[in-house]
Amino acid sequence: MNRTSVLGMLGAAAVTAVLVAGCSDSTGSATAASTTPSAAATSPAVSADHNAADTAFVHDMIPHHAQAVEMADMAIQQASNAQVKQLATRIQQAQGPEIEQMRGFLTAWGEPETGPTATSGSMGGMDHSGMSQATSTMPMPQGMPGMMTGQQMQQLGQATGADFDRMFLQMMTEHHNGAIQMAQTELAEGQSPAAKALAQKIIQDQQSEITEMQNLLSTL
16 A cells, blocks of 8 residues: 555545544534423423412412311301201311312422411311311411401300301301402412412302302391
């Protein structure tokens, strides 16, 4: 083999090495370019699943529901009217699981259960029999629409007979109206589809129960 052929072969090998290296760099760059935006695109999706209004709605509605469950417990034990007892049982059975559902929202969003929310939320799904006396003095956040004060809860717990039935229906109507107001705010300002769907359900269910309670009151 002459000197010219050797030089030609070496030159060809060098060109091939450069081309291979260039392809490798291009592939690596393309891979990085294709994976980096993908990772960036998935991160905002988690945080964009809810907003501050959703978090506020859930943080407030958990203790709001917990107080309704406590009032329903009282009615199941103390009401003299069978229809009032039946209504209270339905309220308890509906709102207990909704508390757990909302706690699940907070977990999925990476949001903490803070203050009275964590205490109240822990009651969802539990056996509530005999609980009203123990929880009647439990601190509840005031200032939310429809929330009863500690004094009102004590008065309800001490009432008997038809007086209890009337007081329960009046208080629960006010409580439901407050929940509807909170749910309407969530529909207007929230972002989470799951939280907004729950808000819509709360409005529908509790408006129907308000009508039922008004009809019951007219018979007492």
